[in-house]
Amino acid sequence: MKNPLDSLWGTVICGFVLTVVLFYLARAMMGGG
């Protein structure tokens, strides 16, 4: 599989996906489920 970081837009998409994942993690850590 190609490394998404080799592509600029793959990098940006990974950043947005990571933001969503970390948002739900933060919300769970804060007791919001």
Next chain:
Amino acid sequence: MGDFIQHGLGRWLHIMSGVMWIGLLYYFNFVQVDAMKKAAADTPPTGAGITKHVVPRALLFFRWGAVATVVFAFMILGDKALDVLLFREKAYVPIGIGGWLGLIMLFNVWVLIWPNQKKILGMVPATDEVKATARRVAFLASRTNTMLSIPMLFFMSSSALFHAPMFAR
């Protein structure tokens, strides 16, 4: 007065140095990487001036901008820094996550990007094989930082969002 220096001045300097750091990171990733590929494909190659005059200066402000950003972040956090990084209160979680992302990015700048850029630019001796590896490591570390900057900026600016009704269950 102390509060003004810690929070007013500290926040201003943190944002200013952060713009310097992330602005240059985005310059490298959104502009220079692609431009250098095209310059290398020219006949004769036309990227030498960028490598000689632009990259060392951009890297200077980039790596010290990173240090200044983190130093001013700790100035703002003051004696709460450890509490934030260890998530000791629920309210600290968003800024704590943003802080950890920033620290990982600072590590990447000084441990992965800058030492390898010195080899690529010929500031330290390196064989062609070592230079090729250095180029790949520096590139991936820079791309990793671009990726991490997206959630980092979200968590730096979103503390209020976590308390907004639209995000509550």
